[in-house]
Amino acid sequence: MKKHNFSAGPCILPQSVLKKASDAVLNFNNLDLSLIEISHRSKDFVDVMENARALSLEHLGLQNKGYKALFLQGGASLEFLMVAYNLLEKKAAYLNTGTWSDKAIKEAKLMGEIDVVASSKEQNFNFIPKNYKIPADADYFHCTSNNTIFGTQMHKFPETAVPFICDMSSDIFSRQLDFSKFDLIYAGAQKNMGPAGTTLVIIKEEILGKVSRTIPSMLDYKVHLSKDSMFNTPAVFPIYVSMLTLQWLKDLGGVSEIEKVNNVKAALLYNEIDRNDLFKGFVTNAEDRSKMNATFTLTAENRKEAFDLMCKDAGINGLNGHRSVGGYRASMYNALPLESVQVLVDVMKELERKG
Ligand SMILES: *Cc1c(COP(=O)(O)O)cnc(C)c1O
Numbered sequence: 001m002k003k004h005n006f007s008a009g010p011c012i013l014p015q016s017v018l019k020k021a022s023d024a025v026l027n028f029n030n031l032d033l034s035l036i037e038i039s040h041r042s043k044d045f046v047d048v049m050e051n052a053r054a055l056s057l058e059h060l061g062l063q064n065k066g067y068k069a070l071f072l073q074g075g076a077s078l079e080f081l082m083v084a085y086n087l088l089e090k091k092a093a094y095l096n097t098g099t100w101s102d103k104a105i106k107e108a109k110l111m112g113e114i115d116v117v118a119s120s121k122e123q124n125f126n127f128i129p130k131n132y133k134i135p136a137d138a139d140y141f142h143c144t145s146n147n148t149i150f151g152t153q154m155h156k157f158p159e160t161a162v163p164f165i166c167d168m169s170s171d172i173f174s175r176q177l178d179f180s181k182f183d184l185i186y187a188g189a190q191k192n193m194g195p196a197g198t199t200l201v202i203i204k205e206e207i208l209g210k211v212s213r214t215i216p217s218m219l220d221y222k223v224h225l226s227k228d229s230m231f232n233t234p235a236v237f238p239i240y241v242s243m244l245t246l247q248w249l250k251d252l253g254g255v256s257e258i259e260k261v262n263n264v265k266a267a268l269l270y271n272e273i274d275r276n277d278l279f280k281g282f283v284t285n286a287e288d289r290s291k292m293n294a295t296f297t298l299t300a301e302n303r304k305e306a307f308d309l310m311c312k313d314a315g316i317n318g319l320n321g322h323r324s325v326g327g328y329r330a331s332m333y334n335a336l337p338l339e340s341v342q343v344l345v346d347v348m349k350e351l352e353r354k355g
Helices: 015-026 043-059 075-087 099-108 221-226 236-252 255-275 301-313 338-354
Strands: 067-072 091-096 113-119 141-144 164-167 184-188 199-204 279-281 293-298 328-331
Touching: 015 236, 043 067, 043 199, 043 236, 067 075, 067 221, 067 236, 075 099, 075 164, 075 184, 075 199, 075 221, 091 099, 099 113, 099 141, 099 164, 199 221, 236 255, 255 279, 255 293, 255 338, 293 301, 301 338
Parallel strands: 091 113, 091 141, 141 164, 164 184
Antiparallel strands: 067 199, 184 199, 279 293, 293 328
């Protein structure tokens, strides 16, 4: 039996994508060659890269608006540094909403002054700060749209006159937003798009070329853009699988359709967390709750053994909370079926019934 996979990342991908990806490893495009043993400069792979880049922009409504998509390596973690390397001349503004924001701030400090405009660190990041001011003389503003570890998500974004950078690793392609508000968006593939090993970076080209430092080629967005994301050998397999997932999403009707399903899944689980006295949400402010990663705990620790066993018996995988939060975390990425959330909710109800 296939598991109900709530893993936070790497995480669930659509079954049909996994099947196509497996086939391509053995025989890609009927070439009688594997996807991973052909040249990345071959037409067959260049088509994959171009398709993946185009689909990314299409899903976000950013075609013909001065944006380009790149598939880079080094994970979202390398983007923490690359963003600052390419854009930070003097001072940048950061919103600190969790571990990943914190890490982005640490890397950016290597390149200049960082103004942390607001932080929820004092309360173990269980809410999203609001009503902060972004300095007009900052080179850019950076935030994390969804805090994978703590289970908070930004549902409103500030207006800002400076370039707007966002780490969307764990909620990209999950909901509709006016993405043209952002000047640079990055996302590690392994949360909602594909296998680990590639990072999608979407850049409005006009924001580049404004810092005075010399940028090493591999860290220079302009170098990668000038080579159409093929400056060096790209991560061919993760990019191919990402392309398949983006195609799967398009066939489903795109981001607007998956958002409806994501809303239903999140409502189903949060309603049960709120209704069932045996459970308590980690994020107190309901308006800050993440629709991708729901964090919660048991109100009675002595039920843990029973709950864990019932989850296991139901085929539930990946429900343990991150070590910095504890408790449980149910990650409900695009590929997780509603049925899996229903199974989890049924187990929660069953635990209550057992008394
Ligand atoms: C997982 C994650 C990261 C780190 O991604 P890597 O690809 O492992 O470097 C960064 N930001 C967010 C929001 C994440 O969820």
